[in-house]
Amino acid sequence: NTSPHIPYIKQCLSLAEKSPPRPTNFRVGAVLLSRKDNDPTFTDDRILSTGYTMELAGNTHAEQCCFANYAAVHKVPDDQVGEVLPVEPGRKLVMYVTMEPCGKRLSGNAPCVQRITRTTEGGREGIHKVYFGVKEPGTFVGESEGCRMLTQAGIEWEHVGGLEKEILTVAFAGHENAEEEVRAALGKKETNVDDV
Numbered sequence: 128n129t130s131p132h133i134p135y136i137k138q139c140l141s142l143a144e145k146s147p148p149r150p151t152n153f154r155v156g157a158v159l160l161s162r163k164d165n166d167p168t169f170t171d172d173r174i175l176s177t178g179y180t181m182e183l184a185g186n187t188h189a190e191q192c193c194f195a196n197y198a199a200v201h202k203v204p205d206d207q208v209g210e211v212l213p214v215e216p217g218r219k220l221v222m223y224v225t226m227e228p229c230g231k232r233l234s235g236n237a238p239c240v241q242r243i244t245r246t247t248e249g250g251r252e253g254i255h256k257v258y259f260g261v262k263e264p265g266t267f268v269g270e271s272e273g274c275r276m277l278t279q280a281g282i283e284w285e286h287v288g289g290l291e292k293e294i295l296t297v298a299f300a301g302h303e304n305a306e307e308e309v310r311a312a313l314g315k316k317e318t319n320v321d322d323v
């Protein structure tokens with residue numbers, strides 16, 4: 128039996144496939160939802176927003192677009208999205224992403240971990256937990272900082288295994304030596320060595 132998180136990671140993967148391939152980033156998909164506490168089969172989940180890399184104009188990330196789309200619907204600027212996210216007793220905000228949110232970006236733009244942690248400002252619960260299908264490969268920033276930064280901000284995170292090859296194949300599609308990079312990224316994780 129597969130983990131109940133898999134369908135959401137697959138939904139993020141479908142979003143990532145809409146992203147225009149570029150050698151300068153990864154193709155990633157994100158889904159933001161509200162989840163009822165103690166609802167193990169997620170029957171009462173409410174999808175709030177989705178996003179994928181470069182969905183919105185400019186050099187935008189999936190998580191960034193997910194928040195921006197929600198902010199637009201609620202008629203606030205992107206940086207005020209935390210103020211319009213729902214706060215409901217007995218429910219938590221959860222984000223699914225195909226790849227670990229970035230802690231640093233070569234472009235110098237605000238990393239997605241910062242956008243996630245900002246939702247918890249002003250005494251708001253904000254994003255409670257982030258689920259992702261792969262750690263960020265070292266292509267651009269080396270050892271990824273995302274998970275450590277989320278922990279530091281008191282935000283839970285969890286790697287949902289099983290779709291690494293699919294996720295990396297989509298993520299690297301715009302890269303020169305995509306296949307090589309996928310193999311390298313898979314090889315790094317002992318758990319996937321058998322399906323390279």
Ligand SMILES: Nc1nc(=O)c(N)c(NC[C@H](O)[C@H](O)[C@H](O)COP(=O)(O)O)[nH]1
Pocket residue numbers: 151152153154155156179180181186187188189190224226227228229231232233234235236239263267268
């Ligand atoms: N989680 C995540 N979602 C995305 O939508 C995306 N594109 C990345 N990619 C992470 C990678 O580290 C950065 O794409 C490079 O560091 C280049 O930085 P820019 O994207 O140009 O700011 N990571």
Ligand SMILES: [Zn+2]
Pocket residue numbers: 188189190191228229238239240
């Ligand atoms: Zn990012």
